[in-house]
Amino acid sequence: MEPCEYPHIEDQLAPIVGRHGGGDATHLLQILRDVQDHFHFIPPEAIGCLASHLNLSRAQIEGVAGFYSFLSLSPQGEYRVLFSDNITDNMLGKPELMQYFCNKLWVEPGKVSEDNLVSVDSTSCTGMCDQGPAALVNGWPLTNLDQNRLDLISELIRIKKPVAEWPEMLFEVRDNVQRPGMLLGEAFEHGAGIRAMLARGAEATLKEVDVANLRGRGGAGFKTASKWTFCHAAIAEEEGSMICDVGGNPERFIVCNADEGEPGTFKDRVLLSSYADMVFEGMTVGARVIGARKGFLYLRGEYRYLLKPLEAVLSRRRANGLLGENILGETGFSFDIEIHLGAGAYICGEESALIESLEGKRGRPRNRPPFPVTRGYLGRPTVVDNVETFACAARIAEKGGAWFAAMGTAQSTGTKILSISGDCARPGIYEYPFGVTVEEILRDCGAEDAHAVQVSGPSGTLVSWQEFGRRIAFEDLPTAGAFMVFHRQREMFAAAHNFTHFFAHESCGFCTPCRVGTQLQKRIMDKIANGHGTPADLEELKHVGHILGTMSHCGLGHTAANPVLDTLKKFPGTFERKLKALSFEPAFDLDGALQTARDITGRDDDWAHLS
Amino acid sequence: MSKTITIDGTKISFTEGQTIMDAALAAKVYIPHLCHNPEFKPHGSCKLCTVNVNGRAVSACTMPASDGMEVENKTETLDNERRAIVQMLFVEGNHLCPTCEKSGNCQLQAVAYCLGMMTPHYNHFYPPREIDASHPDVFLDRNRCILCELCVRASRDVDGKNVFGLSGRGIGSRLVVNSASGRLGDSTFAVTDRAAKVCPTGAILIKRQGFSVPIGSRIYDHKPICQVETEGKSGGEHE
Numbered sequence: 001m002e003p004c005e006y007p008h009i010e011d012q013l014a015p016i017v018g019r020h021g022g023g024d025a026t027h028l029l030q031i032l033r034d035v036q037d038h039f040h041f042i043p044p045e046a047i048g049c050l051a052s053h054l055n056l057s058r059a060q061i062e063g064v065a066g067f068y069s070f071l072s073l074s075p076q077g078e079y080r081v082l083f084s085d086n087i088t089d090n091m092l093g094k095p096e097l098m099q100y101f102c103n104k105l106w107v108e109p110g111k112v113s114e115d116n117l118v119s120v121d122s123t124s125c126t127g128m129c130d131q132g133p134a135a136l137v138n139g140w141p142l143t144n145l146d147q148n149r150l151d152l153i154s155e156l157i158r159i160k161k162p163v164a165e166w167p168e169m170l171f172e173v174r175d176n177v178q179r180p181g182m183l184l185g186e187a188f189e190h191g192a193g194i195r196a197m198l199a200r201g202a203e204a205t206l207k208e209v210d211v212a213n214l215r216g217r218g219g220a221g222f223k224t225a226s227k228w229t230f231c232h233a234a235i236a237e238e239e240g241s242m243i244c245d246v247g248g249n250p251e252r253f254i255v256c257n258a259d260e261g262e263p264g265t266f267k268d269r270v271l272l273s274s275y276a277d278m279v280f281e282g283m284t285v286g287a288r289v290i291g292a293r294k295g296f297l298y299l300r301g302e303y304r305y306l307l308k309p310l311e312a313v314l315s316r317r318r319a320n321g322l323l324g325e326n327i328l329g330e331t332g333f334s335f336d337i338e339i340h341l342g343a344g345a346y347i348c349g350e351e352s353a354l355i356e357s358l359e360g361k362r363g364r365p366r367n368r369p370p371f372p373v374t375r376g377y378l379g380r381p382t383v384v385d386n387v388e389t390f391a392c393a394a395r396i397a398e399k400g401g402a403w404f405a406a407m408g409t410a411q412s413t414g415t416k417i418l419s420i421s422g423d424c425a426r427p428g429i430y431e432y433p434f435g436v437t438v439e440e441i442l443r444d445c446g447a448e449d450a451h452a453v454q455v456s457g458p459s460g461t462l463v464s465w466q467e468f469g470r471r472i473a474f475e476d477l478p479t480a481g482a483f484m485v486f487h488r489q490r491e492m493f494a495a496a497h498n499f500t501h502f503f504a505h506e507s508c509g510f511c512t513p514c515r516v517g518t519q520l521q522k523r524i525m526d527k528i529a530n531g532h533g534t535p536a537d538l539e540e541l542k543h544v545g546h547i548l549g550t551m552s553h554c555g556l557g558h559t560a561a562n563p564v565l566d567t568l569k570k571f572p573g574t575f576e577r578k579l580k581a582l583s584f585e586p587a588f589d590l591d592g593a594l595q596t597a598r599d600i601t602g603r604d605d606d607w608a609h610l611s
Numbered sequence: 612m613s614k615t616i617t618i619d620g621t622k623i624s625f626t627e628g629q630t631i632m633d634a635a636l637a638a639k640v641y642i643p644h645l646c647h648n649p650e651f652k653p654h655g656s657c658k659l660c661t662v663n664v665n666g667r668a669v670s671a672c673t674m675p676a677s678d679g680m681e682v683e684n685k686t687e688t689l690d691n692e693r694r695a696i697v698q699m700l701f702v703e704g705n706h707l708c709p710t711c712e713k714s715g716n717c718q719l720q721a722v723a724y725c726l727g728m729m730t731p732h733y734n735h736f737y738p739p740r741e742i743d744a745s746h747p748d749v750f751l752d753r754n755r756c757i758l759c760e761l762c763v764r765a766s767r768d769v770d771g772k773n774v775f776g777l778s779g780r781g782i783g784s785r786l787v788v789n790s791a792s793g794r795l796g797d798s799t800f801a802v803t804d805r806a807a808k809v810c811p812t813g814a815i816l817i818k819r820q821g822f823s824v825p826i827g828s829r830i831y832d833h834k835p836i837c838q839v840e841t842e843g844k845s846g847g848e849h850e
Binding site for chain 2: 044048057058059060062063065066067068069073345362367369504505506507508509510511512513515516517518519520523543546547550551552553587588
């Protein structure tokens with residue numbers, strides 16, 4: 001590779017590369033995040049320089065830079081304000097507030113102001129649904145936005161005050177734990193889980209996790225003990241084709257999935273804000289069981305504000321002998337954790353896409369088999385578990401499997417943390433034993449006029465008022481934690497419409513059915529929203545939904561039609577009220593197509609219109 | 612005893628490590644596909660080769676065959692779904708067969724015929740896409756790119772050049788070229804590269820060869836792709 005030909009760029013890049021792995025290509029995404037911060041975009045000259053540093057092709061770097069929402073190949077404003085576009089933010093007035101803000105700053109949504117000072121746009125749910133409307137400014141979270149706060153923010157931008165010097169109250173993020181249970185309510189002594197595990201032994205601890213019947217809290221509900229067992233046993237299964245690092249054994253990795261991107265979910269944010277020790281302790285226990293020396297926390301880019309506090313927790317744990325070499329004096333028990341930040345890609349919550357992203361690549365779900373437990377990070381056996389799963393594992397290590405299994409239902413043991421938002425008096429975090437009914441939850445959070453609940457986010461299930469007796473459990477309503485409440489006056493079409501935009505924006509583009517199908521779905525919903533829908537369009541939505549559900553490559557595509565199909569089934573009226581009586585209406589808007597010509601000529605008279 | 616799978620009731624033997632697609636191609640059973648070319652590492656992105664195995668939809672090109680597998684391939688339901696996927700590919704790009712030099716040699720067009728696609732069904736997206744004529748010997752017309760990454764794989768794995776890559780996300784995914792200007796003419800690409808001859812559509816066309824074989828005498832003008840593929844010709848090469 002030739003040396004970088006732009007010395008002034010190289011001078012600024014060298015320290016960034018030095019901070020992140022020196023020249024290790026698995027750090028590309030971490031490097032690009034800092035490059036974006038520094039230049040407000042990824043300059044083409046920097047791509048060439050980084051290619052030399054990391055021994056990658058320009059196309060590979062451009063591929064990664066073009067994939068993640070928070071990275072940009074064209075210049076963005078010095079201040080980049082991204083409004084959270086979840087339906088709960090919208091219900092709290094986001095569209096009007098964003099327009100108000102744009103008007104104040106003389107900038108169009110999605111564009112950069114003429115002085116390059118500011119750009120304003122929407123972004124997928126930032127995980128602040130209980131304290132929205134929310135936004136990010138240069139990646140830092142802004143909560144509880146209203147006109148007063150936006151007045152202040154636009155003033156701070158106008159006087160070019162660095163974000164680090166803005167008043168702290170703008171960035172205040174509250175835990176809002178409304179109903180604590182065994183994870184959030186009972187005291188946890190740092191190291192208690194590891195101590196109990198060492199006393200019992202790793203194998204016996206795996207047995208406890210098995211007896212506990214712990215299942216993955218990310219929504220899919222795979223049995224954790226099985227996953228750990230497969231990973232531990234991976235070498236024997238692979239018949240010699242495994243990459244071996246030491247003494248005939250492959251290195252193994254344990255990864256905590258904190259890419260909490262499902263709209264309406266924010267319980268991992270709270271676990272990592274105030275219960276990080278429990279999460280890291282669970283990872284350490286898991287590492288001992290599967291034989292991993294290194295772990296990663298993959299933290300979604302929206303939660304970058306947690307990076308420093310989490311690094312501090314890791315340092316403290318190292319100082320206390322709970323991480324690092326010979327943990328708690330146990331010879332040969334070495335384990336450490338590194339934090340990687342995402343950069344705005346919901347798909348990276350899918351475990352194999354997350355692993356690709358950890359390797360510094362585009363977050364594209366892999367073909368399976370092989371599964372990550374046999375071939376994951378860098379081709380080595382890897383366990384990927386949800387934040388809450390690790391917190392549970394720490395508790396189980398401490399108190400035993402039988403204690404855990406005594407809570408919840410037979411198939412869904414333990415508790416589940418829910419992130420409650422939308423139309424209720426007390427949004428926030430609620431921890432319940434599995435088996436709780438939707439009705440009980442609605443009563444607790446003060447949702448008096450509830451009409452529907454989106455359980456587990458857009459990829460989950462829409463529950464109508466007729467089904468409020470259903471239970472939160474893997475055998476009835478499995479959930480990753482989102483619980484968005486809609487009252488009687490809400491138009492359910494608007495929620496489904498919002499979710500189709502979300503999936504179209506987040507599809508990775510790898511497979512045809514999802515790349516195109518999510519677009520088709522969005523376009524048909526736009527057509528209906530604009531008053532041009534017909535009954536034929538509803539049939540088309542069902543058809544596209546079927547293709548998405550059966551032909552897609554991964555869970556994103558498989559579930560992308562859920563909100564539309566659920567709403568069609570449970571709230572057909574919300575669609576029908578918007579339809580034209582005609583049997584057919586062209587999607588192509590002839591008059592709309594002339595808009596570009598009208599803009600260019602500056603005309604808007606009758607003769608410049610078709611009707 | 613050799614291991615077998617069953618495709619639509621017919622028993623086919625396979626060797627360990629083969630995918631369903633490998634076994635089918637060896638036995639001359641046609642499973643529609645576009646992003647798969649047996650010369651390259653399977654990709655699994657176009658999803659045309661979706662088959663049902665024990666009631667579950669899987670990609671034949673990436674799913675390892677295992678003894679006793681029951682595979683459903685040529686069913687009306689699957690062909691309807693595959694047709695929808697081909698229609699999706701047609702509307703997301705700008706595919707104008709009557710004016711395309713690749714017509715008759717184009718796998719996208721051939722698969723569409725083979726699956727009985729009579730209309731694009733969906734509304735065209737008409738995306739603005741870039742044409743790159745900077746290379747002395749090769750055109751790159753992204754209007755016809757279906758993102759199968761065969762050129763990416765060929766350039767990386769056979770030519771050892773890494774000329775191509777993918778950037779963007781979702782519907783904004785696009786083929787990018789490995790040069791500072793982003794233009795093919797400034798890359799190390801050569802007309803003799805394997806990647807120059809692997810495109811299943813007309814996105815990569817070799818210059819000064821247009822219509823040397825007249826329309827009407829081309830590969831799929833006389834025989835449908837399902838027949839060409841099962842007569843032993845591997846997909847991809849169409850000179």
